[in-house]
Amino acid sequence: MSGLQGREAIALVARREVTQKLREKSFLISMGVTVTIIVLVAVVPALLGAGGPTTFTLGTTDATSAQIAANAKRAPGFDVELDVRSMSPAEAKQAIDDGSVDAVLSGEALRAKEEPDDQLVGIVQAAAREVRQAQALRRAGVRGAELQAALNPPALKVTTVEPVDPERDRKGAFAFVAVLVLYTQLLTYGYLLASGVVEEKSSRVVEVLLSTIRPKDLLAGKIIGLGLLGFGQLVVMTGVGLLAATLSGALDVTGEVVGAAALALGWFVLGYAFYSGLFACAGALVPRQEELQASMTPLTMLILISFFVSFIVLDDPDGTLAHVTSFIPFSAPITMPPRIALGEAPAYEIVIAFVVTLAGALALIPLAGRIYSGAVLRTGSAIKVRDAWRATKTGAESRA
């Protein structure tokens, strides 16, 4: 019986983290809830017909309105279906009030209970203009082919310099889910790690642990254990989500999608590597769970800011903010994956962002280890980072 090698100690600590969490009912329940939500997000829009055409109900009270409605129904180029119902003015009033129609067209007016949908207004306006123009042209004596030519000018041909991605909307949805999941996962596992550190500290288990293993091995074991758990959970979530989305037809799971998902998983690993040591320090600096929220605030703020920035990135994945935040270690794990998912990040940028974040993580880990070691045994009250830093320094000097 002798001292454990570092690697054995790390493995023992990591295994305890995983097995204990997997035994916790609350963890299993939250996992179940998350997977259910992901399945719903993937399946429900398809079931509700989202992505397909929108259907509006339009009432008409006279012949001209009926003709306008008929034209609107034939209008090309919009993803809108029109259900036209002819009704008396009295019925129309009733239908507007009880909401059985979206709007009623009568004479010159389009009436609705609330402001009607822009798409509906747009196609009805266009159709009305068409019908009135036809009437005016006929009154002016224009007939036959001439009338048809005047009423149906050739449609403008749309061309773009860059190729249009027909999957853009679906990729956008995928990128959004990726951002949401990465954000949640980083926060959740950062918190789990920090509160685990506080648990050991407040119960003084840490003293027993540190009488047999080194602080850095304990810290490494905890980070690796929870990281593996978080990664495994993400793999399950991604697998289930992609499967559900495929089965429901919400997403074509192409090689590109799988690649983007795999890269998102990689970004979790990087983001976790960057943040985990800091979260462990946030835990080590406070004596009780009640004080943990406060000490984690700077970290949760960084993640939250990155999360908000990612919405701007989703909207403009090639914008300045998107480019800049891709190369900042604390934000890249959340703002880079959506760019990758949208196909807007060139390979070299992905590589640079990856390297920069990894370098940031590698630079932080020893600093975090030192603060953790200096703080984790100080019971009583909260500790300043500076004092924790110095505490280990004096220890290191005396050993030298």
Place this chain on the structure above:
Amino acid sequence: MLEVADLARRYGDVVALDGLSFTVEPGQLFGFVGPNGAGKTTTMRIILGVLEPDAGEVRWRGQPVDLATRARFGYMPEERGLYPKMRVRDQLPYFASLHGLSAADAGAAAEKWLERLGIADRAADRVETLSLGNQQRVQLGVALVHEPELLVLDEPFSGLDPVGVDVLSGVLRGLADEGVPVLFSSHQLELVERLCESVAIVKDGQLVAAGRVDELRSRGARAPTVRVAVRDAGEEWIAGVPGAEVVDRGPDGVLLALRDGAGPEAVLDAARGAGTVTHFALERPTLSELFRQAVAA
């Protein structure tokens, strides 16, 4: 043999230990006493390697203590020192493994100690659901599960009822008899006096007194003391004994300090002259009295 040599440790501007040294012999129950803040916990943490000393050294069997040596020590910190949400039967094997036992050995050792400490029936329970006494037994199990060569316990008796105190005393006595030195801190000085062969009294990070309890008590009195009770007599007779001085009064009579060469025989003679002597005993100071003297100095 455990040697603590010239330990010094500061926390910022606060001096916790200032050149502390003492020795714990094999098979000894060693009491570590001192007022709050004297540096007891700091010393124990340094012995266990949880803290680094600023100066000084801890030696075990003549060698400086390293991580491999410490794997053979057992430690019980003050309060808890257990994972509250972990089940008892997971907890012991985990710590046994951390001390270097194989998975199979760790499981067997855990089972044995749960049985020996009388908590085998609570093995499936989470620690936080146990009573304080049972939690303390689990804690002791964690400290003992790897059959340590040295046991260090911080305030192991605090919060225990008299039965718990007896059980724990018995276990520690048994270990010491097997040759395992046991070092523990306590504020219950009567208990330390009854249980321990040796003590160290510390104050402000320095050793005030250390050694075998009986020697300290013999040496500790500044003057020999004798307690005398005489039926139906006041204290006037005491004036007839030059050098005798009343230092305490109690139900068993007055306590006299004998100075300037005054002997107990002279006291007894004077007392018999005054009336019927119902109590006469040479007294040595208790550990509590030594402690108060030492700490007040």
